[in-house]
Amino acid sequence: MSLKTLEWIVDTASQTCEKHESLSNFLQNIESLLNSEKEKMTEWVLEKSPDKPFVIIGDLHGDLESLRKILSRIYENSLRKNELNIVFLGDYVDRGPYQVETITSVLLLKSIYPERITVLKGNHEPLPQLIPYPHDFPDILRTRYGYVKGGELYDEFMKIFQLLPAVLHVKKEAIMLHGGLPTETFKKEVTIYSYFTGRFPEEQRKVIEEILWNDPIESNMDRIPSPRGAGYLFGRPVTEWVARKFKVKAVFRGHEPVDNGYKLNHGGKIVTLFSRLGPPYFNRKASYAVVDFTFASWWRRIKNFIVSFTE
Numbered sequence: 330m331s332l333k334t335l336e337w338i339v340d341t342a343s344q345t346c347e348k349h350e351s352l353s354n355f356l357q358n359i360e361s362l363l364n365s366e367k368e369k370m371t372e373w374v375l376e377k378s379p380d381k382p383f384v385i386i387g388d389l390h391g392d393l394e395s396l397r398k399i400l401s402r403i404y405e406n407s408l409r410k411n412e413l414n415i416v417f418l419g420d421y422v423d424r425g426p427y428q429v430e431t432i433t434s435v436l437l438l439k440s441i442y443p444e445r446i447t448v449l450k451g452n453h454e455p456l457p458q459l460i461p462y463p464h465d466f467p468d469i470l471r472t473r474y475g476y477v478k479g480g481e482l483y484d485e486f487m488k489i490f491q492l493l494p495a496v497l498h499v500k501k502e503a504i505m506l507h508g509g510l511p512t513e514t515f516k517k518e519v520t521i522y523s524y525f526t527g528r529f530p531e532e533q534r535k536v537i538e539e540i541l542w543n544d545p546i547e548s549n550m551d552r553i554p555s556p557r558g559a560g561y562l563f564g565r566p567v568t569e570w571v572a573r574k575f576k577v578k579a580v581f582r583g584h585e586p587v588d589n590g591y592k593l594n595h596g597g598k599i600v601t602l603f604s605r606l607g608p609p610y611f612n613r614k615a616s617y618a619v620v621d622f623t624f625a626s627w628w629r630r631i632k633n634f635i636v637s638f639t640e
């Protein structure tokens with residue numbers, strides 16, 4: 330029995346990116362896969378069983394080498410035998426010379442093991458009405474594949490981004506999302522679905538923005554305006570309410586650069602993972618998590634489930 334790791338995904342994805350035609354064909358297949366998975370979601374909320382361990386990977390922002398490193402530590406057998414889940418917390422593109430390869434690697438993995446892989450939406454896989462800055466992904470595509478073909482590829486990526494789930498709910502254990510917990514529906518909603526989706530268009534628009542853009546703050550205020558210019562900083566009362574109301578132990582999120590690779594907020598209930606190295610952040614460490622939710626009181630030992638690397 331061979332113990333092959335997932336590292337080959339990066340090389341195959343890189344080959345796919347070499348020609349416009351192969352990338353374009355690949356993206357069309359991914360689009361139809363994600364379209365067929367839409368029925369599993371309530372709006373952008375997906376649910377998964379906690380019975381198999383989860384590898385949770387934070388922001389990559391074009392850092393193909395960090396992705397390669399993480400994948401080189403995961404055995405393909407564990408996915409093939411349905412013994413492991415992998416969740417990506419968003420922000421694959423913008424910054425870094427290998428952003429096309431990075432998002433393509435993540436999507437290639439998704440296409441091979443659709444049941445085992447969750448590719449969450451980050452604020453850099455943007456809503457058309459809320460483009461982050463910098464957003465150099467479309468320029469990278471146009472420079473590399475030509476103005477017209479690169480523009481077509483960007484349109485195709487944008488279609489795919491709008492099909493990605495924004496929230497993964499691991500029942501009675503955890504929530505995974507890119508930015509943070511929404512405050513707009515805080516204390517208003519009775520189900521986890523209405524809390525994370527809102528009920529009418531104006532509320533929905535605000536909630537998805539918060540999921541993708543919010544950051545935690547050590548405050549007893551519910552929320553304060555965010556320096557990012559979108560979303561809010563959400564305080565401890567929001568986290569406490571969500572944990573109690575929806576019976577979850579922790580929220581895993583990315584979005585914020587962390588020098589140490591990870592950080593804990595709100596008494597350990599908010600876990601930030603940052604999984605890339607290099608400019609423009611120059612964080613000392615990158616981190617991801619491998620969490621077994623069947624482990625008794627896992628949330629009390631959260632640091633034991635976090636893996637960090639420095640190069």
Ligand SMILES: [Mn+2]
Nearest residue numbers: 420451452584
């Ligand atoms: Mn982000």
